[in-house]
Amino acid sequence: MTDVQQMDNFHIKGLYQRLQGQFPKVEWRKLILNNQGAPKWKFIFRLAICDRLATRDRIARWGINTTPLCALCNICNETVEHLLFECEVSGSIWKKVLRWQTIPRGNMVWQREIQWVIRNYKGRSNGAAVYKVAMTATVYYVWQEKSENISIEGKISRCYTTGDHTRDLFSSKPNTKASSIREEVGLLPIIV
Structure with a gap:
């Protein structure tokens, strides 16, 4: 923090670079x-x-x-x-x-x-x-x-998931959209 206080001109870019540090690419x-x-x-x-x-x-x-x-x-x-x-x-x-x-x-x-x-x-x-x-x-x-x-x-067994509905398929909350997708596809998550 003392480096920031010693800066003559305050710029967000300068603060960001000091906080981030210099690392080789x-x-x-x-x-x-x-x-x-x-x-x-x-x-x-x-x-x-x-x-x-x-x-x-x-x-x-x-x-x-x-x-x-x-x-x-x-x-x-x-x-x-x-x-x-x-x-x-x-x-x-x-x-x-x-x-x-x-x-x-x-x-x-x-x-x-x-x-x-x-x-x-x-x-x-x-x-x-x-x-x-x-x-x-x-x-x-x-x-x-x-x-x-x-x-x-x-x-x-691998469970069937579709795109953005992955979270919904395994959610504890009932979700009618996810349920309809499971029914439409005809696959339910199976745990063996």
């Missing part, structure tokens, strides 16, 4: 900020970049009793690196994405892939925008597939 920030993908895709993508996804390997390191094997292939330990690029299931998806984007190279390890995208897809060209969205969506849907495999394996 991360290289991958434009992969998230200039990405036209869905917010939930970008959230999972950011967690993957920061190695913060709750993979089985990471959960086991927390001391929770779980098998560290990949939920998609059941061969190797499930790390972000393995789940997104080394697993045979996700590897085949990445090959198709690269072929669709006409990128003449094979899969790389996760950190090299991030560096390659930062280096080769700078700017706001259409090709860069499409690749960033494709990469973000692929990471998200591989993560979803992994989560779905765990749900099926653990005999927990």
